[in-house]
Amino acid sequence: MxxxxxxxxxxxxxxxxxxxECAWLMTVANQKTVSGFLHVxxxxxxxxxxxxxxxxxxxxPSPFDGLHAIGVDETSHR
Structure with missing residues (x-):
């Protein structure tokens, strides 16, 4: 335990x-490099x-929290 x-x-x-630190390094290097650098x-x-x-x-927070309706403009679709 x-x-x-x-x-x-x-x-x-x-x-x-x-x-x-590990997560930040994964944004700038690949997983193999990070694992070698951190010895894991x-x-x-x-x-x-x-x-x-x-x-x-x-x-x-989700940007859709509290969203009740959404409008779609068919002329702007393309």
């Missing part, structure tokens, strides 16, 4: 800062980046 600590997500082996497996680098992306996505 992994103990819950304030500097990591529940069930994660890494700190939030490490995960954020290729699969771990991808899993960490995916977990961070899901956390960020969950914290962002």
């Amino acid at each position: 992994v103990a819950s600590v304030p500097w990591a997500e529940p069930g994660s082996r890494f700190t939030r800062d490490f995960e954020a 497996s290729w699969r771990t680098a991808g899993t960490v980046a995916r977990r961070v992306a899901e956390r960020v996505k969950a914290s962002m």
Whole structure:
């Protein structure tokens, strides 16, 4: 069982800062390069980046929240 600590997500082996760094590096380098730089497996680098992306996505409001109707102008369609 992994103990819950304030500097990591529940069930994660890494700190939030490490995960954020990994995710940022994945925006500027490929997964193989990031995994070598951070000394983690290729699969771990991808899993960490995916977990961070899901956390960020969950914290962002949807631009469609509260949308009740949408209008479409058929002449501007093309």
